[in-house]
Amino acid sequence: MTDQIEYFENQKHRNEDRLALVEAGCIRLFEVDTATGEVGVDVTEQLREFLSDSIRDYALAASLLRDLSATLPAETKGNS
Numbered sequence: 001m002t003d004q005i006e007y008f009e010n011q012k013h014r015n016e017d018r019l020a021l022v023e024a025g026c027i028r029l030f031e032v033d034t035a036t037g038e039v040g041v042d043v044t045e046q047l048r049e050f051l052s053d054s055i056r057d058y059a060l061a062a063s064l065l066r067d068l069s070a071t072l073p074a075e076t077k078g079n080s
Contacts, residue, residue: 005069008059012054012058012059015051015054015055019055027044
């Protein structure tokens with residue numbers, strides 16, 4: 001179970017780094033018409049919201065797994 005907890009924590013940290021780049025203005029995201037290549041609407045705010053939500057979700061998942069792990073017998077807590 002520790003592998004899963006570590007995975008969720010790593011994903012949370014990666015998205016925190018990505019969000020920091022978006023917040024600093026280093027990353028912007030635009031819709032692009034794949035048929036014409038025409039650049040459309042700036043969807044950076046939706047990216048910011050997605051990253052914020054995913055950070056919260058990964059933190060919650062890790063926390064729930066830690067709580068679950070604390071209630072399991074020792075022999076079931078291995079790295080599965």
